Amino acid sequence: MAGLEGREQPRQGGSAVAARWTPAVEDEQALEAIELYGNPAEGDVGLPSLPESARLARRLTQYVVLRQWGLGPQIAEHAVLLVSELVGNAVRHTGARVFTLRMHRRPGRIRIEVRDPSRGLPCLLPVRELDISGRGLFLVDKLSDRWGADLAPRGKTTWFEMRVTDR
Secondary structure, three states: OOOOOOOOOOOOOOOOOOOOOOHHHHHHHHHHHHHHHOOOOOOOEEEEOOOHHHHHHHHHHHHHHHHHOOOOHHHHHHHHHHHHHHHHHHHHHOOOOEEEEEEEEEOOEEEEEEEEOOOOOOOOOOOOOOOOOOOHHHHHHHHOOEEEEEEEOOEEEEEEEEEOOOO
């Protein structure tokens, strides 16, 4: 914490409880988000460029990948992590007020896109063991099958694709 280096922080009483994914609660919150913002599997969903939007994007991704598309939990877990990284980059590095989220399902793969008005391209940097930041695109590179950024006249779309087994 800024300004508190070297000072012991008070501990909360009682035991720590890990946050758990509760399908009914998460589905309800995802459906509320879809009602407010739209379904990214059906069209572009505009989200405010705020840190809290990463949680919305994760929730929408979890719902679409697991519930709507019926894909497995590992695919959903990776997609949620990677969308969080792309959204985080859009929020931190673009200066945009809004970005859009879009998800596509095609035979044998899914594609998730984050579009923002910046034409600055993401850069995959080498990651060292003790680095405390800069791992986002490294994770996207390792966990996705393909990723990239497409320039548009007004901004860019950063995307990743993952292979999936069609049922």
